[in-house]
Amino acid sequence: MGLEELKGLLSIVNEYDDLEYLFSVIIRNAAPTIKKHKTSSLINFSNSNRNLNNIWEKYKNEVKEKLDIDYFELKKDTTNTFVLFYNKEKMEVSIKDNKSMLFLKRFGYTENMNIKQCLILLGKRFQKMCPHEIGIFLGYPLEDVVSFVDCPNEKCKMVGYWKVYHDIEKAEIIFNKYNEIKATIIRLMIKGMKPTELLKQAQ
Numbered sequence: 001m002g003l004e005e006l007k008g009l010l011s012i013v014n015e016y017d018d019l020e021y022l023f024s025v026i027i028r029n030a031a032p033t034i035k036k037h038k039t040s041s042l043i044n045f046s047n048s049n050r051n052l053n054n055i056w057e058k059y060k061n062e063v064k065e066k067l068d069i070d071y072f073e074l075k076k077d078t079t080n081t082f083v084l085f086y087n088k089e090k091m092e093v094s095i096k097d098n099k100s101m102l103f104l105k106r107f108g109y110t111e112n113m114n115i116k117q118c119l120i121l122l123g124k125r126f127q128k129m130c131p132h133e134i135g136i137f138l139g140y141p142l143e144d145v146v147s148f149v150d151c152p153n154e155k156c157k158m159v160g161y162w163k164v165y166h167d168i169e170k171a172e173i174i175f176n177k178y179n180e181i182k183a184t185i186i187r188l189m190i191k192g193m194k195p196t197e198l199l200k201q202a203q
Helices: 003-013 018-034 052-066 088-096 098-107 115-126 142-150 168-190 195-202
Strands: 040-046 070-076 080-086
Touching: 003 168, 018 040, 018 052, 018 080, 018 168, 018 195, 040 052, 052 070, 052 080, 070 115, 080 088, 080 115, 088 098, 088 115, 098 115, 098 142, 168 195
Parallel strands: none
Antiparallel strands: 040 080, 070 080
């Protein structure tokens, strides 16, 4: 997105009421997840940005009603809330895959745990630091997550939505798709479509 487009977008979203502004943040950051192309998206609602933490707390039940995806609050304090928006079916595939679960067992997860239980454990581990296994929950390739955790000194081949250590070609296709989805959303917002209207089209 060019500088002029960015200026245009900011001038528009800053005029939104609190609810539309909240949805604009969600749809801009989680569009690939909302469109079912991505397993999940992590968003930090911070009071440093238009009191978003307070706005989220006020309207989160309304968000739940309008979104065709689930969410889970991983970490919350007086100024920030880290929320994982996720597709339940894709999340199930990501964490229940045999190889992924073998990796997750290193951090206390078990195959008997359901998605909610896994997210609760992830949230507990998130309190001290962003746990490395979150890459599995975000739908990143297992081999890239493992390399990131086990080989911290290894230089990655590319950085995008995650650090790529292995299949660059596949990662580029995925990154381009995510960027295309986000760019389309932003262009429509600049043309005047409200985030709540875009959500109806996206789902």
